[in-house]
Amino acid sequence: MQQTFYKYQGTGNDFVMIDNRQETFNKKDTKHIAFLCDRRFGIGADGLILLENHPTLDFKMVYYNADGNESTMCGNGGRCLVAFANQLGVIKDKAVFEAIDGLHHATINNGIVKLQMLDVDVVEKHENHVFLNTGSPHHVEFEDQIENFDIKTKGAKIRYGAPYNEIGSNVNFVKKISDQIFAVRTYERGVEDETLSCGTGVTAVALAMHALKQTNENLITLKVQGGELQVSFDVENGVYKNVWLIGPATYVFSGTL
Ligand SMILES: N[C@@H](CCC[C@H](N)C(=O)O)C(=O)O
DSSP states (O other): OOOEEEEEEETTEEEEEEEOTTOOSOTTOHHHHHHHHOTTTSSOOSEEEEEEOOSSSSEEEEEEETTSOBOSOOHHHHHHHHHHHHHHTSOSSEEEEEETTEEEEEEEETTEEEEEOOOBOOOEEOSSOEEEESSSEEEEEEOTTTTSSOHHHHHHHHHHSTTTTTTOOEEEEEEEOSSSEEEEEEEETTTTEEESOOHHHHHHHHHHHHHTTSOOOSEEEEEETTEEEEEEEEEETTEEEEEEEEEEOEEEEEEEO
16 A cells, blocks of 8 residues: 655654554554665665554654664654644644653744653763763763764764663763853664764753753753754753753655555
8 A cells, every 4th residue: 555755854863754643554564664764775764753643632653763663752753743743734833742751742833843852850970971861861971072083883882882781872972162052963772873963862962961060051052963953941959841852843755655
């Protein structure tokens, strides 16, 4: 049966999007999902996202990494899904939807999507890195040579090494530009390579920089390989609340297979 596939990208983090409200997509076919994400033999993307009906909310999000396995929350993917839902006429300029990590509010205006992320109440500070979960697990460490280092080798070693091992973590490398601006590069679990941007990753970096007192700002710009994202937040008794991931979400094309 022919299926229509859409392609969206958010600061270069790209996704195959499927309107699965009729629930016809085979969610268990890992190999097919990996084929659709393959950049040589398929459409090509960092991940695949299903838009599904929800009994009470605007829609439900189901996310798969490029390896074909369902995974945890995707911030850029969530932003792109809001833009996709707007294109389909499912929503107008705001959305409330369910993802694997819970309920998310979002707004869309002129291609800019603001996505509320979960509250974060645990930021693990280690000797040379920070670990926190912003809907997906994130290791954060400083990298002075951020423009020129072997991110795939260094990222994979951390992602597969202790304590993460096979389950793994996403790995973010950061360099401070100013109190308001940080440069970030991310090695992503389940893509097993650098992505041009990672939404839950830059959210983790913004909160980690505040937790490490690298900034007192609560609206931070993250320069990523695919553009710029912003993260805003409030802090109450060490808990990060009202966390928003802000940036563009862009339609690329659609086609049938
Ligand atoms: N690119 C995503 C993160 C997607 C999930 C991640 N690869 C994982 O498996 O934890 C984002 O924008 O957050």
